[in-house]
Amino acid sequence: MKWLINLWQTLNKPAKYLTLGSISLTAFVMGIIFWGGFNTALQATNTEEFCISCHSMESKPYQELQKTVHWSNHSGVRATCPDCHVPHSWGRKIARKMEASSDVWGWFFQTVNTSEKFESKRLEMATREWGRFDRDDSLACKNCHNYDSMKWEDMSKLAQKQMKRAAEKDQSCVDCHKGIAHTLPDMGTARAPELIAEVGTGPSKFNDGQTYFTALTKPLFFSAKGDVEAGTLNVATKVNVLESKGSRVKVAIKGWRKKIGAGRVIYFDFGINMLTAQLSKEAVKTEGVIKGFEEKEDDMTGLKWQRVETELWTDAEYLITEQQPLWDYARDTFRTSCSVCHTQPDEAHFDANTWPGMFQGMIAFVNMDQDTQALVQKYLQQHSSTFVKKEH
Amino acid sequence: MTAKQTDKENNEKTKRKELKALGFIIVVLFPILSVFAIGGYGLIIWLMQVFGGASPH
């Protein structure tokens, strides 16, 4: 303790012995040495050699990188680890270094030193990294890739459309481009990821009274809180949001149902087998859930139909403001997937009620998840000869 | 021991103290403080990013 007081006393007085020149010179020289040393050390931690000196970095991410276009391509430019993983601005770089303290921790306690441990933590680590890219608006990508320098003409129309949409919002690149330099983690049962990547998950706030469209097939609930399902809402279905509460919205669904069985299935329109929603038996039995209106007989089948409306709750996600992106995605999927064996028929070659039969009979060799299948079928029905008058 | 001698000794003492203090500051204290300051700055930016969203560059 005494030496500290002594030190303080010494520092608190003007130097008696040391000249101002020698002090300032020493300070200046030492400043240079310190700052140089600091930056050299910082620089050293920003080299690929440093990154892959760690076994777990060398054996996994580095090896994976070597299989990608960021490692080798015809222009001969390649990205090193820090190009993407260390921000280029000074402040953020320092922040990143602080963040990296957890890496040191991990290295010390060997949290990912085996392949199994690495794989089990892959999603967690990747999510952290995606989060950082997001925070930075993917600046690391944008140091090389620039929306303004993209040559739209060379892109496919679909790519153009998606890129331009992203450029308008100056969207973060990893929103869509995940798993391009390292193996994509097993993300469990994410539904229709490609569809969602294109149409988005929808807004986070909903305007009461506005129209939205479902981007996936969604569960319906009786109330804003409870988890009793009242049925499912089909993909690409138009709903009217009535109110928001917590993580749910109340939606109004309109359509027609066949008066057979319990009448649990709501269709798009009278006599048209385009699925809007399927309700549970409980929902149909519960007083007031379904409001029935006029009835008509469908001449083509002899079945009675009834116009109905219902108001139920659904999770406030995957409700998007436009229907067109859904149709664009469906059209592209139809043209690609359904031409593997034969030329895909024109959408307007069949009517809305014939398409389900044609489509269902041909999907054996088509790789579509349930949501995409439902969407493509609805797209075909919506663009069938029932709605599009066209010579065929 | 003369007063002059004591003075000289005191001078020697002060000189050692001052040299020690200087050495301590430039070798130990200031580098540590600098590193803490820079690290703190980084930490603040990081925390701002994590909680606030936006951050200075």
Added chain:
Amino acid sequence: MKRRNFLKGILATSFTLVSTASVLTPLSALAKVGAKNRDDWLTTGSHFGAFKIKRKNGVIDQVKPFDLDKYPTDMINGIKGLVYNPSRIRYPMVRLDFLLKGHKSDTSQRGDFRFVRVTWDQALTLFKQSLDEVQTNYGPSGLHAGQTGWRATGQLHSSTSHMQRAVGMHGNFVKKIGDYSTGAGQTILPYVLGSTEVYAQGTSWPLILENAKTIVLWANDPYKNLQVGWNAETHESFEYLAQLKEKVKQGKIRVISIDPVASKTQDYLGCEKIYVNPQTDVALMLAIAYELYTNNLHDKDFIDGYSLGFDRFVPYLTGEEDGIAKTVEWAEKITAVPADVIKELAKTMVAGRTQLLMGWCIQRQQHGEQPYWMAAVLATMIGQIGLPGGGISYGHHYSSIGVPSSGAAAPGAFPRNVDEGQKPIFDNNDFKGASSTIPVARWIDAILAPGKVIDANGAKVTYPDIKMMIFSGNNPWNHHQDRNRMKKAFHKLECVVSIDINWTATCRFSDIVLPACTTLERNDIDIYGSYANRGLLAMQKMVEPLFDSLSDYEIFTRFARILGKEKEYTRDMNEFDWLTKLYNDCKKANEGKFAMPEFEQFWQDGYVHFGEGKPWTRHAAFREDPEINPLGTPSGMIEIHSRKIERYQYDDCKGHPTWMEKSERSHGGPGSEKHPIWMQSCHPDKRLHSQMCESKEYRQSYSVQDREPVYLNPEDARHRGIKNGDVVRVFNDRGQLLAGAVVSKNYPKGVIRIQEGAWYGPVGDDGGVTGGAEIGALCSYGDPNTLTQDIGSSKLAQACSAYTCLVDYEKFTGKLPQVTSFSGPLEIGA
């Protein structure tokens, strides 16, 4: 234009017939030495099976089945001959008169087989100029490039995708709807069962074997037809057929085969047989339904809960509607099935779990919609649709249907469509009031009668005025009916282009012929196990393309280069870039579900195995909850009576299944006084349609005096003085052919079989090749479609009706002409 100068050279000297492709050239000399000098076993696959190949001195030496194929087909012995045979197209060639006069050529010479060798550049330029001419003069309705067929396997080099993508970059064209195999079935069944059914995965064999008490094979020969598949076949169905054989032997399952002939499956299973007169199956089904109805054996609950329109059908069944009760006695007269046999059959069907397995041939006839519809009605009355081992299937003889699917995602293919946002050079969509899509089997009709309006599936189709056809990996001069009618139609075409590996009859009747290489001369990927999707197969290049042939990818990349669109065509990727992309896309789709190694590892291993699938029951979801899982019919229920079809007011396809007399029918039917014999032109036992007919040594293992076998009833043959091994002339008013007699008890009186896929080889009266162009020319090898009728099944499907065909036959006593089907063209040179 270069053509003119080029021609001067030819015209300056006299035409000389150089030679037909020499049959004597030794096989090893035909093959250029393969690029890789590896002599180990490499994997590849085909419609006939997945297999491994060993090379020797750069030539394919041995072929053996893929390790996982436990029941390889005999056709594996024909693989080598597909590559090395005298029919190979060696160079790009152009028909002589077309080279001289282009679109003004004498089209009646088409088929005289006189061709001139040209370079690839000349051929592709000529191809492009022809397209320019047709698009300029006639627009897209003048070009039909939509007639596509079975191609060779492989997802990257799929010949139809390449042709349509490349031609689509030039301009628009007429396309087809439907196919020859299942045209009537795939049109009627969506109205009835809400899906095409014919190409849908069916109830798994293990569940059928476990639950069924009776299996009815109706006009179905799975043991023959399961040998080939749409993708690389690995023949897993045969394991289940073997188990079925065992169960039949033990008396645990009754198998009843209803067929005019004794099929290969009957022989194999040793099952019960019921003979039925050809084309009378609907009458038999009606009588069974009548028997069920009048004896109150039908499942009324199922009919009420799951179907519509039974009340509209009953009056027809009982005769209230048309005055004829569809009794067993009524049916006996038409079908020749004894009344008590029909009664017993009806009782058997409702006595326990009964699985109906329908073959495709009964819908390939006039009114071919009816037997499929009526069979569905029968299955509804039995009431077991949606139960394991019960109900009805229309596909268990095809491409491993019934083998549980692995559930893995299959790889995509090279894109068939022009990429999004790109416009063709001739960006013209004006079909001049004509339809841009026509029923597949009506194209010859369209060429002959442009502008004619026909009914098809509830719509009106106006025939376009077709002036040019393009075929790639497709041989309609095999699968279309009535050769002489085709010749007349082809006289009206200005230009025909064919891309193929061997000189098919379609190439013979073309103007520009381009040589593609076989699957063994290029790299590709495919799934194996067909519908089971058991795994992914590397199709490795065994030898370099023979002669001047090129892969489909290369042919159309060069063509796109001429169009100035090479980069758009290939997306700037080469063969291996595409293979890697197709593989990686598939790997991505299977991520987390099926482990797939990196591409390099896969290519090294030769395959990725996806493992076994889970058994599954067709229509079970519908049975469980018809409201939530409705069928794809207008009502969502099984439609015994269809108001929609009734509204079309077709006289040949009414609101419910109906027995209708055919335009030609044997055993006392119309036309049988003149030509008493029914000709069955079923799918071949030793080919895939016309593929492998050219495999010479293998063909010689079954041909008779070099001709396609015609299977004859002993009594009929004796009556005509014909012995086993004789050459027989088969004829009717539409044409004539020679075939080699095989007399067999398997064929009843009044029935003969010539398997389709026998290569058309017309000869003139003098036996010469050039005379083959004449209308009425004799087919020297035995193509049954020389004799078949080119009529639509009905106004509904307008499908191929090859099975409605009567003929007669006699011993051939004239001078026996050489078979001209396989020797390639007469090469005219300078």
